[in-house]
Amino acid sequence: MNKTSSIFPGMHHHRYPSPPLSVELSGDAVPVRSEGMIRSFAEKPGKVFLLYGERPIFQLSMQMAAHAMADGNSLAVVDGCNRFDVHTLSRFARTRKIDPNKFLNHIFISRGFTCYQMEQAITHKLPSFLSTIHSHTALIFGLLDTFYDEQASLREVQQILQRLLVSFQKMKTTGASLLLVCLERTVAPPERNQLFATLKKGVDRVYKLDTNERGTLQLFLESQQTAAAVQFIARGETNYGTDGTNLHQPDRRGIVKLVKVSPRTAQRRSGSV
Amino acid sequence: MEKTNRQSTIDNRQSSISAWLFDVYPSECGVTLWLIGLNGARMHFFRQFTPYFFLHLNTSDIKRAIALGARCPIPVSFKQTTHTEIYSGDSIDVLQVFVQDPMRFREVVWYYEKFFPHFVFFNSDVSVEQQFLYETQLFPLALGDYEMSGDGELLSWHLNDSREAVDYELPPFSIMQIRNSNDFVPPKYQKFLQLEISYDNRTYALEQDSPKELLEALNWHLYRCDPDIVVSDYGDAVLLPKLFSLSRKSNIPLLLNRDTTAKFGTTKESSFFQYGKIVHKDGAFTLAGRWHVDAHNSFTVAEADLDGLFEMTRLTQMCGQRQGRASIGTSMSSMQLSWAYRNNVLIPSKKREPEGFKSAATLLLADRGGLIFNPPLGYHEDVAELDFASMYPSIMVNNNVSPETINCRCCKNNAVPELGYTICEKRKGVVPETLRAVVAKRAHYKQMKKEFKGKNETLFKRYDCRQSALKWMLVSCFGYLGYKNARFGRIEAHESVNAFSRDIILTAKEIAENRGYRLLHGIIDCVWLKKPGATQNDYEELAREISARVGITISLEGIYNWILFPASKTDPMITTANHYVGWYKHGDLKMRGIEARRRDTPKFIKNMQKAMLDKMPTAKNVEEISTLVPEVLEVARGFISLLQSGRANPMELVLKRHITHEADEYVNNSISAVVSKMVEEMEVHLSAGESIEFIIIDQSGKKKPEKAKPIALYAFEDGYDIEQYTELALRAVETLLLPFGYDVERLKANFDINQPKRKRLPGHLKNQELPLFRIDI
């Protein structure tokens, strides 16, 4: 039996099966049923979940997406690790007897290739886009993957993460549910591993997909924060700079007047050509 | 002839000189500029210049930024102003921060980066000399009249030159070459270097008995030659750093700089990912008042020689040393930044514009690349090749495809085929606006090259170098549009170009098929067509029709007497796109993707395949090739028996590979790993992305555990792996002769080679004589 089928046995004949996972204890993390996580994510009010661990998390997250889209709802994905694969998605829909075209037309994606783009996509584009498609659900793949790239300094990526945690909480208050999905990995510049620790503290619940004592995959609820604690983490050190440079928000389309850029011809100075 | 030092002394009166701008670099109160006068004089001047960057802040943060300025260790001043932001097209209020000490510009940026987030910074990562050049629109090698004061300040200028000029005069450069006389292996592998310098058509070996003698000899030659340009091989990584450390240890100055008050510029070596491949770049060693160009560390010089470098220097406004080491991406960015300064447009210091949300269904459509029609296997006769000239850049220019024009906020027009993206109708994009000149210039140089072919070798070569420097820019501009670190890249723009290209090639196919042509092969911007009895005129007529319809010139590259689309090495029943070889009727051979053309093929095997092909130009059709097969086989037999005898020149068996890991990171026992470790043991450090050259001595590792030897360690008695090289050679023969039934096994039988059996050809392909080359029309 492969690892994946141990989490979703029988999912081919029912859309949302009850995985027959027994409740086991392992350290501080509490083993839980994936069905519970899937259901509670789709329920109101808004929330921020982090799901990490072994590779099948992406499949599990698509199942959560499918559940959230059950009533024809749309969904947005921000992908920071190039993990979004339309072909898999299409197959996924077919195995669940969902019309792939309909499914593919209700999932919207934006890929970020740098930490700056990830920040822009999540803090500025995502909230307005969710309201455009009347959705409350977003998946964020590989939030930190681009943060490990040394083209941005550690200080800079720490600040970006802080701003992101604030915006997660802001989105949550508007009723949005966010699922952050990432692989567990140790990264090369060792000091950057603390980013993941910070992220874990800044979300409502942390789920981990891990191998249990029997060698099969098991979902664990690793931590659950109180709302106050999350707010506290998300508030830290964001007290600088301005957040008023949103130049790209598509919902401003109607109100912005275009300024024509004219070639600078009149401006002569000594020594000009 | 003894030359005098041509640096002129300056008197106290204002004066004017006709000269070329040669070098620019920051100094304490502005920039230092070097000119080469029409009269041959080399002079330097200063010009006041205060570099700046912009911050986009709210009112309270503006106050804070100004207060922070008072505490900044480097004096700064401010101005509140309004500029247009590139992506949104909005006018925004910004605080312009002027840095009073140009040498410490970066420090001020770092200082402010501590207090403000990345998205408030605009234009803060543009170097001081580039700011100066963009701001003034001066460019290196610009010929003009320069006015200066008695105390050495450049007051004004009037250029009689333009960056876009195609006929321009160059300064009478004085050039010195420095190299290691033993160029058999890179100097990195050598403990002792024997320096050789050349200028004025003479070469001098430098005595190395003591550092003192060496440095003094070099300094004397520098004085006598007074080079503008020092061209080296491995000057960045080895020669100049070694000379510099020698000079420090022995306390004898190294007079490489013309500006004796300036220091040498050095940067660290680096390995990084580019276009999915790991690339290694040596650190730079740069001079003041002279250009040091390391031919080994310069893409432009390697591809297009100094003439290519001069062309790029003028076009991109980057001085020779910077341009010489720049990637194509940096060159493109420089032109785009210049456009932004000309148009008063703000450029975010960190590109942050992400992909817009699109449905998964749209992504499925958008993610496809250019169209490819795989060719039919085997030999074909009377096939014509038609190529679109600079298809991708032309698409960008014709359709205004640019990161800021795709899906703009102001228009709605579904201009992009299939995807329905909008392209702005109100603004001209930075990418097409800068590419336009490159496309036009290259077309001109190609034309000039054609005109001088066989008539004037010097001019032919000059125009060829210029066009090939620009070619790389045009070839890369499309990939760069989708590259994550490209300053002016955006995935939607990249997807749009692909969508246009698919539309164009389908249109071309449709037109051709309506005229009775059959499309044999198509890859992105080239098509191979066939129609019995079609003449050159017919194809040219067809090309005109397609060009007129799609708006991009397509022209007849030539008609092949025969062309071979060889079988894929993994599956003998299919072909691979862009792998072919053929002789044109006009007498040229063209090949792509086959061994003779590949970089990873040893020279011996390349020579063999070329010699085989050289037997075939007279064949007018496939029938005639089949009669030549015995002769072609004889050529191969000659090469292979030499290989088998063990007497092939091992230097022609050298293989070159890029290493993907540092030596201690390899976990496997591959040849690259073995060779890297051996090199490491020689105390030569190689970084990922650097290449290694080696000869296989025993691929299996059974007889000789070291498997292969780097050429620096190779001795002739090491021999070579006869079996392995024979196998490589047979595969190259198979590429050409498989359509006539000669697979590796049959070739072995033919050449009496007894070797362990290799994977056999599928049964249905065995013993087939001439089965694969005919196609029916």
Ligand SMILES: [Zn+2]
């Ligand atoms: Zn527009």
